[in-house]
Amino acid sequence: MIKRQTTINRIFKVSGIGLHSGSEVTLEFLPRREFGIAFVYKGELIPARYDMVGDTRLSTQIGCNGVNVSTIEHLMAALYFSGITNCLVYINGPEVPILDGSAWEFYQGMWKAGVYEFPETEVYLKVLRPVEVHHNDSWVKAKPLNTLEITMSIEFRPPVGKQKKRVMDVENAFSIINSRTFVLQEEIEAIRKIGLAKGGSLDNAVVIGSDDIMNPLGLRYKKELVNHKILDLIGDLYTSGYRILGKIEAHKTGHYLNNLFLKELFSDPKNYSLY
Numbered sequence: 470m471i472k473r474q475t476t477i478n479r480i481f482k483v484s485g486i487g488l489h490s491g492s493e494v495t496l497e498f499l500p501r502r503e504f505g506i507a508f509v510y511k512g513e514l515i516p517a518r519y520d521m522v523g524d525t526r527l528s529t530q531i532g533c534n535g536v537n538v539s540t541i542e543h544l545m546a547a548l549y550f551s552g553i554t555n556c557l558v559y560i561n562g563p564e565v566p567i568l569d570g571s572a573w574e575f576y577q578g579m580w581k582a583g584v585y586e587f588p589e590t591e592v593y594l595k596v597l598r599p600v601e602v603h604h605n606d607s608w609v610k611a612k613p614l615n616t617l618e619i620t621m622s623i624e625f626r627p628p629v630g631k632q633k634k635r636v637m638d639v640e641n642a643f644s645i646i647n648s649r650t651f652v653l654q655e656e657i658e659a660i661r662k663i664g665l666a667k668g669g670s671l672d673n674a675v676v677i678g679s680d681d682i683m684n685p686l687g688l689r690y691k692k693e694l695v696n697h698k699i700l701d702l703i704g705d706l707y708t709s710g711y712r713i714l715g716k717i718e719a720h721k722t723g724h725y726l727n728n729l730f731l732k733e734l735f736s737d738p739k740n741y742s743l744y
């Protein structure tokens with residue numbers, strides 16, 4: 470377990486296209502002495518925190534004084550898995566690149582950069598009593614536990630159907646990191662109509678056809694799709710600013726509900742303690 474505040478040991482860059490904007494973006498990761506993760510775009514410092522989250526339709530967007538950065542969730546999950554608590558992310562466009570659709574390349578960059586430890590602690594948030602949120606037929610529930618455990622269930626039309634996965638030791642669940650984002654073939658047209666997914670292709674998303682996966686190499690894991698939903702949840706939970714400890718169960722959740730969960734969690738200081 471990570472005990473202290475940490476940052477990256479050296480600067481590194483990652484470039485790629487945004488899934489929704491389709492435009493090329495470069496990120497530069499810099500060490501940070503202050504606690505927390507923050508983006509810098511157009512000279513604006515935007516803390517990657519749940520109370521800065523705006524649009525949650527197809528990705529998690531944060532913003533400050535009218536300057537927004539979207540699709541932060543996979544990058545946030547990579548920071549979580551790397552154990553990095555303090556980092557500045559300079560970005561030269563409004564959307565974090567999608568890369569291969571997972572958190573893999575970010576994680577690799579962080580791993581190569583290495584981790585620098587500060588003396589300060591208080592990086593964990595422990596859930597002290599049950600907290601839950603619902604929206605239509607989806608929900609997120611948390612109960613006290615000394616580690617982070619996530620149980621996720623999803624339900625889509627065939628050939629996906631129902632999938633469920635329980636991850637007991639999330640900090641070391643490495644099959645989550647390179648599980649890719651996915652979309653149903655029939656949804657692509659609707660998403661493009663609202664001006665999103667311009668950069669989407671079989672290179673950065675799993676596309677679910679009417680009776681099979683359309684990517685030539687198929688899935689990376691049998692449970693890649695539910696794994697990816699766990700990846701999104703981990704990234705979104707890290708906008709709490711802390712490494713959450715608790716037993717979390719989620720059903721058909723998405724970025725909106727993940728954010729609502731954090732708002733509910735922080736609405737009463739009796740719900741949690743920091744250490």
Ligand SMILES: [Zn+2]
Nearest residue numbers: 542543650701
């Ligand atoms: Zn995702």
